[in-house]
Amino acid sequence: MIRVLIADDQAMVRQGFGALLAAQPDLLVVGDAADGAAAVSQARRLDPDVILMDVRMPVMDGLEATRQLAASPGGGPRVLILTTFDLDDYVYEALRAGASGFLLKDAPAADLVQAVRVVAAGDGLLAPSVTRRLIAEFAARPRAQKPRPTALNALTPRETEVLRLIARGRSNQEIAADLVVAEQTVKTHVGRILAKLGLRDRAQAVVFAYESGLVAAGE
Template sequence: MTIRVVIADDQGMVRTGFTVFLASQGDIEVVGEAADGAEAVARARELKPDVILMDVRMPVMDGLEATRQITASPDLSAKVLILTTFDLDDYVYQALRAGASGFLLKDASAAQLAEAVRIVAAGDALLSPGVTKRLIHEFARLGAPRAPTTRRLADLTERETEVLSLVAQALSNQEIAGKLVVAEQTVKTHVGRVLMKLGLRDRAQAIVYAYETGLVRPGE
């Protein structure tokens, strides 16, 4: 199945470069571009892409607000991959709370770019250990749990709760399977049920949810 992508960046050269990179992939198609956040939202509604590569600092509407509007829309299923340079500290937490599924460096190679699109399209979070560490530090700084939705945690089975806590530590399905001594497909099934029961879009949202409800606390 072809993955449909929209590229949102206010720099035309970046959009062109990414389009050229992705055009060489047989399973990825760039269906549109946007030069600002408002245009990105419009393209998302018009084109219904699977993945949106989203810059943060753009005119008219920044990428964080655009991400928030896109992921909050019940009729849109696009996953948002945040484009960044190197300093994530200012907005890593905001972007994930807004619904982003991960981060990609703008100087990523063609292979890294294509793989990032595939990972996010599949519903996985693209969070490097460094990004996860920053996120956990931010939760530690904020202190008490923020989300008043702990009631929904009661809908999870004991094993699903265990899987969610391991997802929150940014472990892959393979790593979780190793810890729980079960098949990787079994873990994938559990993760899917967790996302469905909690109404979460992907693993990135699951990580945020686990910390904000206090299921997992920094340092554990």
């Protein structure tokens, strides 16, 4: 069972998402929270696998709550950011703070359910309709020049190639087709990349690839 906590300041949203997720045989809604501070407190008490996190909430916003949860021992639960705007500035910062993905609030119900499962499995960024735009915008933002992290030296040439493709929003299936290898081989490469770089999931791999300078805008 995937344990889910819902954090949103609108009661109707919490109830609606809760009912939808609770109807799934593999999902268990363990609680909800009306603000970011309550989300952090509830997460530490209830130990969910995934938190659906609204961005704009009173007391503490979803960004700060995500940052605090990501700093928890073991990295805390995976956070799926819910946003009304597909290119909300907060989304970029939430990913950098440690969120595992994002989804538009008006996404179809089936997409929300699948998003929770995908994030729980650590398989990647969400909302495919905007992922590539998100990545392009993220990459185009000015960043201070930093030396290339020595951690990249631990990657093999093929692993480096796979990381570049992940950063461009490619799925495992697409990467397998590009490299003419089995999808399981790609999954093995992804697992090794995350382990070597000390990253939790693909979302963090995307952030790392851009911030390390491995991938640049317009490539």
